[in-house]
Each structure stands twice: as C-alpha cells, then as structure tokens.
Amino acid sequence: MSRRSKLVVYAVLLVCCVPFVFPTWWMATTSLKPVSEIFAFPPSLWPKDATLDAYRQVFELQPFGQQYLNSLYIAVVVTAGTLVVSSLAGYAFARIPFRGAGVVFVVVLAGLLVPNEVTIIPLYRMFDGLGLVNTHWPLILIPVLGAPSVLATFIMRQFFITLPRELEEAGRVDGLGRLGLFWRVALPLAKPAIGAVSIFTFLHSWNLFLEPIVFLSSKDKFTIPQALTQYVDAYGGAMWNVQLAAATLSALPVLIVFVLAQRQFVEGLAQTGLKG
Amino acid sequence: MTLLADKPAAVADTGPRRAPYWTMRRRDELAGWLMVAPQLAGIVAFVIVPLGLVVWYSLHEWNVLAGTFDFVGGANYEQLASDPRLGPALRATGIFSAGLVVLNLSLALFLAVLLNQKLRGTVVFRTLFFSPVVVTLVAWTIVWGFLLQDNGGVNAFLDLLGIDGPNWLRGSTTAMISVIVVQLFKGVGLNMVLFLAALQGVPAELYEAARIDGASAWARFRQVTLPLISPTILLTSILTIVGSLQVFAQIAVLTQGGPGTSTTVLVYYLYQQAFQFHHFGYGATLSLLLFVIVLALTVLQWRMRKRWVFHES
Numbered sequence: 407m408s409r410r411s412k413l414v415v416y417a418v419l420l421v422c423c424v425p426f427v428f429p430t431w432w433m434a435t436t437s438l439k440p441v442s443e444i445f446a447f448p449p450s451l452w453p454k455d456a457t458l459d460a461y462r463q464v465f466e467l468q469p470f471g472q473q474y475l476n477s478l479y480i481a482v483v484v485t486a487g488t489l490v491v492s493s494l495a496g497y498a499f500a501r502i503p504f505r506g507a508g509v510v511f512v513v514v515l516a517g518l519l520v521p522n523e524v525t526i527i528p529l530y531r532m533f534d535g536l537g538l539v540n541t542h543w544p545l546i547l548i549p550v551l552g553a554p555s556v557l558a559t560f561i562m563r564q565f566f567i568t569l570p571r572e573l574e575e576a577g578r579v580d581g582l583g584r585l586g587l588f589w590r591v592a593l594p595l596a597k598p599a600i601g602a603v604s605i606f607t608f609l610h611s612w613n614l615f616l617e618p619i620v621f622l623s624s625k626d627k628f629t630i631p632q633a634l635t636q637y638v639d640a641y642g643g644a645m646w647n648v649q650l651a652a653a654t655l656s657a658l659p660v661l662i663v664f665v666l667a668q669r670q671f672v673e674g675l676a677q678t679g680l681k682g
Numbered sequence: 683m684t685l686l687a688d689k690p691a692a693v694a695d696t697g698p699r700r701a702p703y704w705t706m707r708r709r710d711e712l713a714g715w716l717m718v719a720p721q722l723a724g725i726v727a728f729v730i731v732p733l734g735l736v737v738w739y740s741l742h743e744w745n746v747l748a749g750t751f752d753f754v755g756g757a758n759y760e761q762l763a764s765d766p767r768l769g770p771a772l773r774a775t776g777i778f779s780a781g782l783v784v785l786n787l788s789l790a791l792f793l794a795v796l797l798n799q800k801l802r803g804t805v806v807f808r809t810l811f812f813s814p815v816v817v818t819l820v821a822w823t824i825v826w827g828f829l830l831q832d833n834g835g836v837n838a839f840l841d842l843l844g845i846d847g848p849n850w851l852r853g854s855t856t857a858m859i860s861v862i863v864v865q866l867f868k869g870v871g872l873n874m875v876l877f878l879a880a881l882q883g884v885p886a887e888l889y890e891a892a893r894i895d896g897a898s899a900w901a902r903f904r905q906v907t908l909p910l911i912s913p914t915i916l917l918t919s920i921l922t923i924v925g926s927l928q929v930f931a932q933i934a935v936l937t938q939g940g941p942g943t944s945t946t947v948l949v950y951y952l953y954q955q956a957f958q959f960h961h962f963g964y965g966a967t968l969s970l971l972l973f974v975i976v977l978a979l980t981v982l983q984w985r986m987r988k989r990w991v992f993h994e995s
Contacts, residue, residue, distance in 0.1 A: 407799065415796055419807050422793065425867045426811050432835055433825040449838045495721035504714025510722055517729045519980060521928050523949045524973040527956050527965050528735035529728065551724020559721055584713035613819040615931035616949075620957055631820035635935060646828055653821035664816040668809045671816070675872060676879040 430657065437461070437651035444646055460651035468636055469626050470652060477630040477656075480545050481611040487550035488558050488607045489600060496562025497588050501574070517556035522548070523616065530620055544621045545629070549611060558603045565599035566592055602674035612660065630656045733973070739966035746960045758967040770943045771951040774858065778947055779926040781862045786922050787915065789866065790873035795903070797874070798881045808878070812871035819868065823935040826864040827851070830936075854944035857937050861945055865932055869925070873918045880914035881907065912991045920983050924976055948972050 407415075431451075436444060437460050439453040464470050498504070499511050533544045549555060569592060577591045593600075618632045625636070634656060637648040664671050743754045762768060793811055797804045814822060829835040830850040837847035850860045884907060892902045908915075930949045933939060939946035939954070946954075952972065956965030 407801075412801065415799060415801060416803075419796055422796075423807065423810050425863075426814055426871070429822065429825045429829060429867075430813065430817055432829060433821065436825075436828070445833050447838060448842065449835055491720045491724070494717040498714045498717035502710050502714035502717070504711045507714060507718075510718055513730070514718070514721055514725050517725045519977055520729050520733060520973060521924065521976055523928055523930065523952065524969045524976070525729060525732035525736065527739065527962055527969060528732035530957075531735070531962070532732070547724075548728050551720060552728030553725070555721065555724065584709060588717075609816065613931075615820055615934070616953065619934075620953075631818060631931065634818075634820045634824060644827075649824050650828065653818065653824050656818040657816075657821045660816045660818070661813065664813065665809070668805075668812070672808065672812055672875050676875045 430661070433650050433657070434654045437647060437654045439647060441647055460647040461655070463645070463648045464637070464652045464655065467648065468628075468633060470633060470655075472626050473628045473630055473633040474655070476542065476627065477612060480542055480629065481608050483546055484549045484611040485604050485607045487546065488555045489603060491550055492555050492558035492562045492603060493593060493596065493600070494588070495559045496564075497566050497592055499559070499563045500566035501569075501587075501592070502584065514556055514559060517553040518560070520553055522553060525553075526616065526620060533621065539621055540623050540627060542622075542627065545611075545614065545617055548617070549607070549614075554607075554610060558607060561603055562596065562599055565596055569595060598674065601670055605671055605674050609660070736966045736969050736973070739963055740970055742963045744962040744966075746962060754963070758964050761964055762967050762971065767943060767946070767951065771946050771948050774943070774945055775927065775947040777858055778862060778929060778945075779923055781858075782865055782926045783919060783922050785862065785866050786870050786873060787919060790870050790918070791877050791915075793870070793874045794877035794881055795907075797878060808875070811874055814868045815871045817868075819931050820935055822868050823864060823932050826860075827936050830860050851937055852941055854941050857941060857945050861929075861932055861936055864936065865926070865929060869922075873922065876914055876918055877911065880911040884910045913987075916983065916987050916991055920980060923979055923983070927972065927976055927979075948975075 435451065435453055438456040438458070439450075440455055440457050440459065443450065443454060495514065499507060499514075529544065529548060530539070533539055538544060573591055573595075574587050577587045582590060613631060614629065615631045618629045622628055622632065625633075628636070630652075634649060634652050637645045637652060639645055740758050741753060741755060742751055743757065744751045797808055797811075831837075832849040832852070836850065840847040848856050850856045888906050888910070889902055892906050897905065927947075928949055929947055930953065933945055933947060933950045934953075937945045939950050948968065949972065952965055952968040955961045955968060
C-alpha cells in the first residue's frame with residue numbers, strides 16, 4: 407500500500423473512532439466534574455476541578471454496594487450454571503448416539519427462536535405463583551436452564567463435534583466411561599469454547615434490564631442496570647454527575663478486564679461458531 | 683472387606699454367563715439422556731410451557747388489579763386488529779430494525795475491510811471499535827442520553843462547527859434516529875469482529891487471480907469478497923434483526939417510547955400493556971404477535987440463504 411493511501415486509511419479510522427470512544431471518555435470525565443462544570447461551554451475534555459463528590463452520592467442515595475454485589479453474584483452463578491448445563495448437553499448432542507437425540511435437539515433449538523420478551527408474562531405469573539417474585543431466582547434459573555443457554559449449548563456442541571474420534575477411543579482403552587470421557591478428555595480441550603461462552607453469558611447477565619425491572623421491586627434486590635436509572639432528583643430530573651459516576655463504576659471492571667484480555671474477548675466471540 | 687468377600691463368590695459362580703444388561707449401547711443411551719436432561723427440562727419449563735400459556739392467556743381478559751380472569755375468546759385479537767396504537771408500534775419497530783440492520787452491517791463490513799489491511803496498529807483500532815460491546819448497556823445509553831440533550835455534548839460540538847443542533851430526543855424523527863445511532867455504536871463491534879474473522883478466511887490467491895485478470899478493487903470486493911463471506915452476512919443479519927426486535931432498555935432509558943409514540947416499539951408497547959396497565963391478556967396477544975414476526979423473519983432469511991449464500995460449509 408502506498409504511503410498516501412495508508413495515511414488516508416489511518417485518518418478514516420481515527421474519525422470513525424470518535425463515536426465509539428468519546429461516550430465512554432465523556433462518561434468517566436464528566437463523573438469527576440462538579441455540577442457547575444457539567445454543562446460548561448465550551449465543553450471541557452478534562453475536569454478543571456476534579457471531585458469525587460458524585461461517587462460519594464452514588465453510595466449514599468441507594469445501597470449501590472449491595473446492588474453491585476447482586477449483579478456480580480448473579481452473573482457469576484449464571485455463567486457457572488450455564489457452563490455446566492451447556493457443556494453436558496452440548497457434549498451429549500455432539501458425541502453420544504442416543505435414541506431421540508434428533509428430536510430433543512430440535513426441541514432445544516426451538517429455544518433460540520423464542521425471545522425472552524415473548525414469554526415474560528407467563529414466566530412472571532409462574533414465578534409469582536411460586537412466591538419467587540422479588541427474589542433473584544428468576545434471574546438465575548431462566549438464563550441457566552431456559553432459552554439464553556441454548557446458544558451456549560449450540561456453541562459447545564459445535565466445538566465437541568470437531569474433536570477427533572481417536573481421542574475418545576484412546577480414552578476407552580484406558581477404561582474411561584462416558585462421564586470420564588467427558589470430564590477427562592473432552593472438557594479440558596474445550597477451553598476456547600468455554601471462554602467464549604463465559605464471556606457472552608457474563609455480559610448478557612450483567613446487561614439484563616427487562617427481567618430485573620419486571621421481577622424485582624425492592625432497592626436492595628436491584629441489579630446495576632436497574633439501579634443506574636434511579637438517580638433522579640425530587641422532580642424526576644436526572645442527577646447527571648451521579649448517574650454518570652454510577653455508570654462509570656458499572657462499566658470500569660469489565661472494561662479493564664477487556665483491555666487486559668482483549669485477544670481472548672475478541673477472538674473468543676469471533677470463534678463462537680458464528681463464522682458460518 | 684466386602685470386596686474381598688465377594689470375590690470368591692464371583693469365581694464360584696459357574697452358571698451360564700448371561701449377557702450383561704448394561705451394554706455400552708445402553709450406557710450411552712442413559713448417559714445421553716441424563717446429560718441433556720437439565721437443558722431439556724429447562725426448555726420445557728421456561729420456553730415451551732410459557733409459550734403455550736401465552737396462547738392460553740391471549741384468549742382471556744386478565745386484569746390483575748381487579749382480580750379477574752375471564753375467557754373472552756377472540757376479543758383480544760379483535761382489539762389487536764382495531765388498536766390504534768398497534769400500527770405506530772409496528773411502524774416504529776420496522777423503522778428501527780431496518781435502519782439498524784442496514785447501518786450496522788454496512789458499517790461493520792466497512793470497518794472490517796479497513797482493519798483487514800496490512801497496517802500497524804489495527805489491533806488497537808479493533809479494540810477501540812469493540813469496546814462499547816463490553817460497556818454496560820444501560821451505562822452506554824445513559825451517557826448518550828446525556829450527550830443528546832438540548833444543551834448536551836453533541837450539540838456543543840455541532841455549535842463549535844457553527845451548526846444549531848436540534849433537541850435530539852424530543853423530536854419524533856430525531857428521537858428515532860438517536861435510538862438507532864446509540865444502538866449502532868454499541869453493537870457494531872461484534873459484527874465487525876465476525877466479518878474480520880470471515881475476511882481472514884478468504885484465500886489470498888483468489889485476490890491475486892482477480893488482480894491478474896485486471897479486476898478493480900471494487901470488482902474484487904463485489905466478486906470475490908462478498909460471495910465468500912455471504913454465510914457470515916446471513917448470520918449477522920439474522921442475529922442483528924432478531925436482536926433489534928428485542929430493543930427495550932435503550933427505549934426505556936432514552937425516550938420512554940416518546941415523543942408521542944414515535945419510538946414505542948413492539949416490546950416496549952408489550953411491556954406497557956402488561957406491566958404498566960396490567961392488561962396481561964392483551965399483553966400475551968402482543969407477545970404472540972412478536973413471536974410470529976421473529977419466526978417469520980428467521981424462516982424467511984433461512985429460505986433466502988440459497989440465493990444469498992455462495993457456498994455452505
């Protein structure tokens with residue numbers, strides 16, 4: 407490529423970056439600005455009098471620490487549970503010739519066709535009947551066992567299909583049964599698929615919004631996305647610096663992990679069997 | 683001790699050897715069923731039964747506040763046919779989905795092609811374009827809501843260029859554009875990465891051959907790149923369309939469906955009917971409509987794969 411066209415490509419890339427990077431930058435810097443500076447004109451890219459006041463209010467106005475822990479443990483439990491359910495089912499679909507496998511696979515895949523929003527009303531009624539509304543159970547059980555884990559099962563299956571037959575035969579010779587083959591042979595090799603499933607399951611759970619606002623009603627049970635929308639003043643107006651401080655706190659840990667492990671993130675998600 | 687005691691007995695057993703019941707085949711049957719059992723039970727309990735209940739509820743008038751649950755037959759469907767708010771909701775959903783899919787796929791492909799050049803620093807740019815994917819959805823939406831206010835960052839920036847920007851979230855046209863744009867930059871990084879993976883799978887010799895034949899860069903893109911990555915285009919378009927039909931958080935945070943009903947998409951309308959107005963029966967009817975739309979679009983795209991997709995692995 408010529409020097410000139412290289413420069414053009416770099417310039418185009420730089421301009422394209424703005425709407426991707428600027429909002430996150432603006433979120434983090436504005437959260438450090440005093441209220442008087444938030445709408446200053448011309449806008450300042452860096453706070454003149456940085457203050458952590460908004461961060462103090464984040465924790466004073468509602469139990470944000472508790473809500474943070476809620477989101478964190480729900481996402482961790484959902485990710486671990488999804489890995490168990492999807493790796494077992496994915497392995498069985500890929501490697502075990504059992505009667506009825508075809509029919510069961512079609513039934514499970516049907517889960518991909520039914521968005522959560524379609525079944526939210528009956529699911530609400532079901533969990534209400536069980537007395538589990540305003541608990542975290544629906545936010546854990548539905549993703550782990552229901553439609554959201556189907557994609558994970560599909561990805562695990564696509565991965566297990568590619569394992570060479572000889573590996574399992576060698577395992578058989580060593581006296582391993584089905585569970586042994588799964589646990590000692592297939593699963594240790596499935597790290598890339600496990601990584602991809604973990605990342606997208608964690609992100610999915612961390613971002614859930616409709617389900618928490620339908621199922622949860624008390625502030626100490628809220629998850630982060632729900633909590634972020636609660637920082638309003640007595641007139642219902644947004645308290646921007648506090649909202650943005652809380653938003654920054656919600657985004658930072660995942661962003662930091664992403665920057666440190668961006669190869670695994672990007673390649674993991676690119677590898678989810680969606681290449682076609 | 684029992685093991686030792688058992689052994690002589692086993693040796694002493696001299697009767698005719700029966701074929702063991704637990705053959706490898708039978709063990710496999712059992713293992714297979716046990717391993718898929720949690721997933722199968724979950725799908726039945728949390729997808730299939732609820733889907734049946736949606737149909738059942740749609741035949742009832744169910745007002746939770748009044749405590750009534752009465753069979754009304756097709757009344758909810760009649761309401762659906764004559765609901766003055768349904769048309770605008772479907773229109774908003776259609777505009778959002780169409781706008782998002784077209785912009786998302788073209789931008790994703792454009793960025794992927796740029797990043798597929800042999801250039802230093804493409805990994806850094808890839809990371810930057812991808813980063814919104816990992817920012818909490820509601821956090822991303824909140825900061826855009828802040829930027830798009832009348833006196834917010836976007837208009838301050840336009841002001842520097844001498845342009846008087848509109849109040850983005852308060853005008854019916856600009857509100858829809860805003861919601862689309864916010865979602866576009868949030869999610870385009872994922873499609874870009876999928877396209878990049880596909881582009882890297884295109885054999886370099888094909889480009890060489892096309893170059894020797896004198897094909898221009900555009901012709902090479904049209905005749906080599908596009909056909910070879912068409913399976914990925916199909917999959918990303920299915921995922922993006924189905925995802926766009928589910929948009930909720932962005933609407934709830936940015937516009938609450940307004941101004942008027944200009945950004946009240948189907949899922950938001952369904953949420954309002956069921957969980958704000960407590961019309962669960964009519965909400966279920968709307969859920970069913972959403973399901974039919976998702977199903978129809980998926981089947982349609984799958985049917986069209988023969989025409990779109992150059993080859994299937």
